[in-house]
Amino acid sequence: MLYVGVDAHKSTSQITVMNEAGVILRRKRVHSTSKGFKEALAGYDEPFKAVLEASYSWGPMYDWLDDMSEEVLLAHPLKVRAIASARIKKQEYGNTKEDLKDNA
Numbered sequence: 001m002l003y004v005g006v007d008a009h010k011s012t013s014q015i016t017v018m019n020e021a022g023v024i025l026r027r028k029r030v031h032s033t034s035k036g037f038k039e040a041l042a043g044y045d046e047p048f049k050a051v052l053e054a055s056y057s058w059g060p061m062y063d064w065l066d067d068m069s070e071e072v073l074l075a076h077p078l079k080v081r082a083i084a085s086a087r088i089k090k091q092e093y094g095n096t097k098e099d100l101k102d103n104a
Helices: 034-041 058-068 077-092 097-103
Strands: 002-007 012-018 024-031 048-053 071-075
Touching: 002 058, 012 034, 024 034, 034 058, 048 058, 058 071
Parallel strands: 002 048, 048 071
Antiparallel strands: 002 012, 012 024
């Protein structure tokens, strides 16, 4: 199973594809069109689940991803922002997952 995260915007979107181990397989900026999404996600033989931020342009993107994936989840924009801020803070203070393992 692969996991796809989409940072959706009106004209271009950022797509990240990750495997079950958390290894990033692809990060790509794509045109926010059905064709752009299909091209970015072509070539993967494994099924995938996708998460999409519920922004003003999520409707068509949800439909495009729903046609290609096993499942599409919508993420609350404020919670996505909070998670991203927490990760940045951890990196600033040296509390990444790897740092915590080293100090255990």
